[in-house]
Amino acid sequence: MHLSYCTNVHPAEDLDGVIAQLHAAAGPIRRAAGLDLLGVGLWLPAPLAARLANETAALARLRAALEEEGLEVRTLNAFPYEAFHADVVKLGVYSPDWTDPARLDYTIDAARVLAELLPPGGEGSISTLPLGWREGWDAAADRAATAALVSLGAELRAIRAETGRVIRLAIEPEPGCVLDDVADTVAWLDAHRQRIDLEHVGICLDTCHLAVSFADPRTEVERIASAGIRVVKVQASAALHVDRPGAPAARAAVAGYAEDRYLHQVRERAANGPIRVDDLPEALEVLPASAPWRVHFHVPLHVEPEPPLRATTEVLEAALDAVVAVQPVDQLHVDVETYTWSVLPGVDAEHPLDLVDGIAGELRWASARLAERQGQPA
Known part of the structure; x- marks a missing residue:
C-alpha cells in the first residue's frame, strides 16, 4: 500500500504557492515523520490543473520540487x-457537479x-465527488453524469495507450450527496456497468464518511468486492463520535x-437507519x-x-483489514486526509498550528x- 497525505490541507491555489508548500510543509513533514520517501496526494485546483496539463x-517545475523534497x-x-479555503465553502465544494462539462474537463x-508525475510502472488514482449534492x-x-463518466473512461483508456500509465477514478461516497454511502455507490455503478468502464x-473509501453512516466496514468492503468493483483509494480519516449527545458536557x-467554513453532516443512530441532518448547527437544534x-x-x-468525544479510528483500522482481505493491495493508495486542522476548536491567529508536527504524527x-x-516491522 502506498501512503500519502492530502495537500488540500494547504490553501495554495497557484503553481508558486503549491511549490512553496512542498518546501515549507511536505518536505519537513517527510523528515519529521522519519520517511525516506513520502507520498503527497496533491490537490490541484482546476485552473492550476489546466495549466500543468498544457x-x-x-x-x-513541479516535478523538480517534488524530487528535491523526496x-x-x-x-x-x-x-x-x-x-x-474560502471563508465559507459548505455546499460549494460540490460544484461544479458531474452534470457540468467543467467537472469532466x-x-x-x-x-x-498525474500520468506525467507517476513513477515508472506506477498506477494512479483520482478521487472525485459522488456525482453531486442530492437536492435537485x-x-x-x-x-448527464453518466455520459460524462463514459467520456472520462475513454480518456483514461487513451492515456493508458499513450503513456502506459493506468489512472483510475475513485468515486467518494459522502453523506448528503447523490451517492450518500457505499451501498448507493455500488448500486449506481452496478446499474451503469454496461456503459461505465x-x-x-471504482470507489474511494473515505473512512470518516464510512463511520458517519454507521456502516460496518467489513460488510461494505465485501459489498464492493462482490459487485466486482475495486477500492481504488482509501482516504484515511476519522469522524467525531458522541456517545451521549443529550448530556450537557457532550x-x-x-x-x-461547529464552524462556518465546511459542512459537517451528522447522523444519529436509530433502529431503522440513521437520522440524517446536513450540518452540525442544525443537528444541535433538531x-x-x-x-x-x-x-x-x-x-x-x-x-x-x-472526552466525552472520541474519534472513529477503529473504523479506519477495520476498513483496512477488510480491504486487505478481499483484493490485492500493492497498488492501493492510502491518503491521510485531515483537511480541518485550521478549524479545530481552539485554533486561531493567537494559537497557530504546527502542521508539520501534526501531520507527521498522523x-x-x-x-x-x-x-x-x-x-x-512497524
Missing part, C-alpha cells in the same frame, strides 16, 4: 474544484498531469466543532440526541479528542498500522 515548463505522487484529490486535466438531482442529471472507475463539547451521533469532521488520527500513526497489515 505547459511543459510548469509541470517540470516526494512522490500516486494520487490526486480532484473533489474540490477550487477555493477550498478538470478531471481529464488532472489525469494527464433528477433523471436528466443522472443521464469499471476497469478505470453537547457543549461537540458544539465547539436531533433527538437520544442515541449516539457521528459527525463529519475529520479529526487528527493520532490524537483523541477530549503519518507515523498510519505508517505503523499499514506495516502491521503488510507483515512489516
Whole structure:
C-alpha cells in the first residue's frame, strides 16, 4: 500500500504557492515523520490543473520540487474544484457537479498531469465527488453524469495507450450527496456497468464518511468486492463520535466543532437507519440526541479528542483489514486526509498550528498500522 497525505490541507491555489508548500510543509513533514520517501496526494485546483496539463515548463517545475523534497505522487484529490479555503465553502465544494462539462474537463486535466508525475510502472488514482449534492438531482442529471463518466473512461483508456500509465477514478461516497454511502455507490455503478468502464472507475473509501453512516466496514468492503468493483483509494480519516449527545458536557463539547467554513453532516443512530441532518448547527437544534451521533469532521488520527468525544479510528483500522482481505493491495493508495486542522476548536491567529508536527504524527500513526497489515516491522 502506498501512503500519502492530502495537500488540500494547504490553501495554495497557484503553481508558486503549491511549490512553496512542498518546501515549507511536505518536505519537513517527510523528515519529521522519519520517511525516506513520502507520498503527497496533491490537490490541484482546476485552473492550476489546466495549466500543468498544457505547459511543459510548469509541470517540470513541479516535478523538480517534488524530487528535491523526496516526494512522490500516486494520487490526486480532484473533489474540490477550487477555493477550498474560502471563508465559507459548505455546499460549494460540490460544484461544479458531474452534470457540468467543467467537472469532466478538470478531471481529464488532472489525469494527464498525474500520468506525467507517476513513477515508472506506477498506477494512479483520482478521487472525485459522488456525482453531486442530492437536492435537485433528477433523471436528466443522472443521464448527464453518466455520459460524462463514459467520456472520462475513454480518456483514461487513451492515456493508458499513450503513456502506459493506468489512472483510475475513485468515486467518494459522502453523506448528503447523490451517492450518500457505499451501498448507493455500488448500486449506481452496478446499474451503469454496461456503459461505465469499471476497469478505470471504482470507489474511494473515505473512512470518516464510512463511520458517519454507521456502516460496518467489513460488510461494505465485501459489498464492493462482490459487485466486482475495486477500492481504488482509501482516504484515511476519522469522524467525531458522541456517545451521549443529550448530556450537557457532550453537547457543549461537540458544539465547539461547529464552524462556518465546511459542512459537517451528522447522523444519529436509530433502529431503522440513521437520522440524517446536513450540518452540525442544525443537528444541535433538531436531533433527538437520544442515541449516539457521528459527525463529519475529520479529526487528527493520532490524537483523541477530549472526552466525552472520541474519534472513529477503529473504523479506519477495520476498513483496512477488510480491504486487505478481499483484493490485492500493492497498488492501493492510502491518503491521510485531515483537511480541518485550521478549524479545530481552539485554533486561531493567537494559537497557530504546527502542521508539520501534526501531520507527521498522523503519518507515523498510519505508517505503523499499514506495516502491521503488510507483515512489516512497524
